[in-house]
Amino acid sequence: TIGFALRNLTSIEQGLGELLRVLKPGGVVAILEFSRPVVPLFRRLVGFYNRYLLPWIGGVLSGSRGAYQYLPDSISK
Incomplete structure (x- = not known):
């Protein structure tokens, strides 16, 4: 994997x-x-999910929120 x-x-x-x-x-x-969506509205929704929900969910499940805070930044590059 x-x-x-x-x-x-x-x-x-x-x-x-x-x-x-x-x-x-x-x-x-x-x-x-992951990649950045092309459609602006979808890009905003996914951006919100990546920036706020993903780090929280990932942190709760893995015990390492920092790893999931890095992910949204790396996706946007």
Whole structure:
């Protein structure tokens, strides 16, 4: 699995190639990624969720709110 990390790879092709190289035959790849929506209204709604709700929910579930405060900033770049 890989989550919230594709945008941090210097080469997506190399990163995915390595992921596939180590994948067992019949294995499954799961990728979770965020991006900025194009539609302005949806962008505002998602921005609100990312900025306020995601850090709170992530903090409650994981005990590490800081990790989920970084995420919205990295999505907007």
